[in-house]
Amino acid sequence: MVDLTGLSALEGLLPYEVDGAVLSAVSYGAITSIMPFRGQKTAVNVRLKADGGAALPRIGRVSGPVAKRLIWAGRGQYLLLDLRRGAAFDTTPDPAFDELAALSDQTSAWVVMRLEGARAQEVLARLCPLDLRAGVFKRGHVARTELAHMAVILWRRPKGFEIMVVRSVAQVAMRRLSGAMDSVAAQAVLGEIS
Amino acid sequence: MSRLAKGGLIARDRPVRFRFDGRELTGFEGDTLASALLAHDVRLVGRSFKYHRPRGILCAGSEEPNALVKIGEGGASTPNIRATTQEIYQGLIAHSQNRFPSLRFDLMAVNDLMAPFFSAGFYYKTFMWPAAFWERFYEPMIRRAAGLGALSGAPDLARYDKGFAYCDLLIIGAGPAGLMAALAAGRAGLDVLVADEDFEAGGRLNSETLELDGAPARDWLTTTLAELSSMENVRLMTRTTVTGAYDGGIYGAVERVSHHLGDAPDAVPLEVFWRITARRVILASGAIERPIAFADNDRPGIMMASAVRSYVNRFAVAPGRDVSIFTNNDEGLRTARDLVAAGIGVVAVIDTRADVAADDEFLHLRGAEVIATKGRLGLREITVRASEQTRGQTRGQIQRIKTDCLVVSGGWNPSVHLSCHLGARPVWREDIAAFIAARGAVPGMVVAGAACGEMSAGAALGSGLAAAKTVMAALGGKVARLRAPKAGEEGVKISAFWHVRGGKGRAWLDFSNDVTVKDVALAHRENFRSVEHMKRYTTLGMAPDQGKLANMGALAVMADLTGRSVPETGTTTFRPPYTPVSMGVLGAHGRGVDFAPVRRVPSHELARELGAEMVEAGLWMRPAWYPRAGESHWRQSCDREALMVRQRVGISDVTSLGKIDVQGPDAAVFLDRVYANMISTLKVGRVRYAVMLREDGMVLDDGTVARFGARHFVVTTTTAAAGEVLRHLDFCAQVLWPDLDVMFTSVTEQWAQFAVAGPKSRELMSALCDAEITDEAFAFMGCGEVRLGSLVARLFRISFSGERAYEIAVPAEYGDGLVRLLDQEAARLGGGWYGMEALNVLRLEKGYVTHAELDGRVTADDVGLGAMVSAKKDCVGKVMSQREGLVCAERLQLVGLKPAGASKQLLGGAHLFNLGDEPVRQNDQGHITSQCFSPHLGHPIAQAMVLRGRSRIGETVRMVDHLREVQTLCEICSPVFIDPDGGRLRG
């Protein structure tokens, strides 16, 4: 019987740190897409709560504890990010949801990076057209947007952001983020000396 | 040396060495290249575009038309840099441009002697005979003369970056108006971004000897800048030019981060391009002083008055020893006073106004004009005509004045550019004889200071404050109690005066493009009288400065000639960018592999280890072939791989194909509507090949539909069309049939998927999976879940090769693990990897189509899939696919081709003809869409689109490739070259 081992798309490439910012990889055990069928949102919430989780967040928001985070991920779609592998749903969607929502395992599909530090926002602003100002894109907010021509989902954390990109471009996204970190840090140093 | 002993904003304790045309010179930190050159009495800095006239520094800002130089040497050099904005740094190397062999002695200056024959548009009237001469002789000659600077030709390896910025208020220009507005808005707590193109904030306050509230303006500036920099909500960006206004409150801006540094650290970008989104904007871009046209007004030593004040007051440089001034407004007198205060001799002020009070400090000729100048490489003398109205002067008296610098002021043109980028036209203000920005020209933009005609510092400060109040009112905030400081000066008194009539030489309007008053007159004579015609005919305003100095004068000349007023004559269109933007920064991150994201397949690492050649497919990189020892040509690898699949087993990474989970109570109904064939009848555990049409009836894409449950399907798309198909599904679900309850999730990235094909594929699959893969559980076109240890995998028995084949999908993070396992197991069975090339061979042998055939112009019937369009239901594209022209017999249809002549060569893109027909367009019978060598058959095969092709199986046609000079005979055959009844597929 075979036993395959998983491999992160950013294996061995992170963390990356330059003055004022740290980019690191975050590993969620399971990521599940939940798309409630028509009229089933309440039932989905009941079911989620029965599993010890939070209800689905509002549009553009995050809900639930860190270990079992629920994020809004677009029109009619939510992602359950579970720190423990296979905690809520295994790769085979929970049959209890059959009539309630379209469930789809996305654990492998998304790669999550965390960008933190004093200049994290400035770094992200080099790549991302979203209005990232703290007064606009607040803690608990989540957005699907673009990062250097790639689709991303991002939300604000206490000291920075978590950034989700699809697996096939994870290395490109990482390279662009680390490049922006270099650029911002170097320019900041320049500003201090001149 | 013309450096003044004291004053200025230069750091005299920090000398900076630099070179100009090989000459070693020294300036100070705070100098521009222009000011440092003037400090060394370097007046000649360039040659003009067309006539190679000697030219000097005219301005002190980005509008400079003459002093364009090359900075740096070799591959990293930059042409056309304005010496007036380039800060000097240790070791800077600058060269003059557009001259040969040297700046002082330029052979091309012969053009100037030919000027009478090089009038506006002369080239439209000649160079037509003999016909062949244009390209061989005339044009190369014109081209060689073209341009000012030269690109090095080497790749630009400089680092460029981009960014997005958001603010409540963007203030464009950090002069008195902009700073006052920033202070008010900053104190009120707005999120403010101030951008200024200069390296010092302050605008004209740095260049004038003004007092504010009774103290030097510099004091106010220092305090204000200190306060602004202490505010967290205010960001002041110097060296940043806002270059364009775009829809939705978006502004483009270029930040020049390290042009002023000789050796910036590696990671420092040269420039950053900002996309700034602002709720409100205050345009405080100031104004640009305009010249007066008179004979030979382009000599080195003739300079704009405001520039001269900048050089004297800010850079502590005397632009000449005996300076004269030609003006139509008070700025001339102000300049004279500043010069005198700096200890520089003022020879005369030539004032076009007859009705102003005489200034006794210097010779003030009123009602006078400069009618000629002398000095080949630098001004030596001017000729002045004083008119009858001037007291103390006789009528029309001509006098010559020795002078080495002539200061010119023709009034001010407010910098309205950004207010016009969304199509608005500026409006005329008679009292200052200038166009100002129209109200509401750009939504959310308020104009302040000189840009809206408030020419004095006091008025500018007041207008900046007022603008901030307007913005605050609109955004619902309040300005703290704040007073604009009082300035002593008054507004500019001007009497419009554009050009001196009746002079003998040429009077230059556009210094950059060498356009004269006579050229405008000629345009008028030839009926090019609309401003756009005049511009296009004379090329006025099309040079690097985009007419910042020239346009108004030319408009006035044209207005004169046509008898219309200046506002009636109108302006040409203002277009972005305000000042030129480098391709490097606008296209930052476009270079090399960064141009588009690279998508990696799960087998990427192993493919690299195996030395596979990679090829792009959409944004993905996929292995094309896997060379083995002894294989030196791709065909060898490809042939081996293809035969391996036919004979044993091959494995291939098909992850890049689009995979979409379709779920929901209405999933089946929905898929019936988007696919041409019937999907709802598909049983759970089965797969169906399916075709999707566009609404116009053409094929959009093909793929498979697998049913995993009553309400759960997994559909695949081709690699290239994955994004388009998902968008189409969302469109159908949300826009066409929102009543259907169906959800899509792209699972392309979730599943690493591999094809396992060949007679031994079942054996391989069984070895891999926990349970044996039987034909009962997985018959041809069956699908289901299998376990690989703790993993649940999806298994599909589908084939794109014509062999018994499977596709197995595991969560992508296990992709690499599976890849290595597959590699090992395949090798055990004498098989291995096959790439895109072999995949193409296999599909051609079997007669399957790809996007080479499905090119957006074919119907399902054209490619032999007509029967798939179900008659029992409607679907997207069905009605239109049955249009007369799409179902008629006279269409190109998919067929196979095999060689029938001595030459076996079949070429993609070659066309087909009936035997005996001339190979011309009228006889075209079709073309080859794809071809390959079939190692299985031992000869080339092809797919072709042939007129009425399906009815012509067995016919011999001639393939002609004009481009590669190949002709051969080939036979039209079925596109299915192997196993037409599918025995191998079903096993």
Place this chain on the structure above:
Amino acid sequence: MEKMRYSGFQVLLNGLTGNKGWRPMWRDPTPKSEYDVVIIGGGGHGLATAYYLARKYAITNVAVLERGYLGGGNVGRNTTIVRANYMLEGSSQFYSHSLKLWEGLERELNYNTMLSQRGCLMLGHSDGQMDALARRGNMMRMQGDDAELWGRDETRRHVPYLDFDNARFPIKGGLMHWRGGTARHDAVAWGYARGADRRGVDLIQNCEVTGFRIERGRVLGVETSRGFIGAGKVGVSVAGRSSQVAAMAGLRLPIESHVLQAFVTEGLKPVIDNVISFGMGHFYISQSDKGGLVFGGDLDGYNSYAQRGNLPMAEHVAEAGMALMPMIGKARVLRSWGGIMDMSMGLAHYRQNRH
């Protein structure tokens, strides 16, 4: 009006006499009450139509009505490319004929349109694209136009400054069409205008058509800002505004109006000899006789009647330029502008002399 012939001799003669002898290139006639043919739109096509009606068919009682100034629409805004490297039935023949007209035009018009047949190169980045280029090139050769299929090495020999080593989309080769090139866009409008005017066509500027007078299904003439003008036939060539003008006559068209941006850099010494198009990047470029790099890309992608574009496309075009030829990084964009294109719903371009 006196008809003046242009020549090197005239330029010389006038040069010696202060360029005082040049005459208006066209008249400014008052519109007559009726014409045999009225053409709406004084751009490239309208002027050319008037010219050929007069010269080829001796129909000279013709007026061209122009809302603004002659040649002010797309003919004055395009990127000056002239070519016949099309593939599909219809456009292929059309452009082939058009290029033949260009080739004799300056002598026919006695006006130098500066046709410069410096070659149009379309690049291919995959085997499939090379096959598609071969199909196109063969179609061109089959109807008598020129085309050469270049492999990677040959392409590199001709245009060594393209990025052959680090490109995201490697250059596999290209299709060269030597007879393609550029022409001075304004000059062709002015040349046709002068030619038509000399043959008696009335070119009427600042004359906007506001409606059609139609009786019993027949057009009798047009209402204009300068009054009613009767017409035997009315031709419409108002690219960008076709829908509106057609709607005045009660016609609906399968057209949307889109904006296409173009860009020019500051003048530079010659560095790019050919017209080069980079399909994968939606980018094309050439260098004008004045030294500016003239380039453009794809449509902005939304309906528009505003003759301006937006940043995303401008940035994309510049990124593609850097991807294709990283030597142009230090060239600076001087001006950008937008033209309005009539796009059919298959998104095939309707305009002649651009790409």
Place this chain on the structure above:
Amino acid sequence: MRLKCPLCGDRDAREFHYRGAAKLMERPEAGAGEAAFYDYVYLRENPVGANSELWFHELGCRAWLCVSRDVSSHEILSVELADAVKRGQA
């Protein structure tokens, strides 16, 4: 340009994909015949001024939007979810 997505808020237009006239919402019934489909697929009002059109928030929430936009000024007049508009019509 910027569009105010009803779900995501104010966003740069670079996140969106433009499709064309909102008449595409009114797909004819299957039996409507070729002429009706020809009109649907090809003919456009192409007005100067306010235009009803469809945009897809492709790099955002993936909602199809029904946008009213002045095509002369590029001013966005309204943005609504296309499915809501469509259901409202039905």
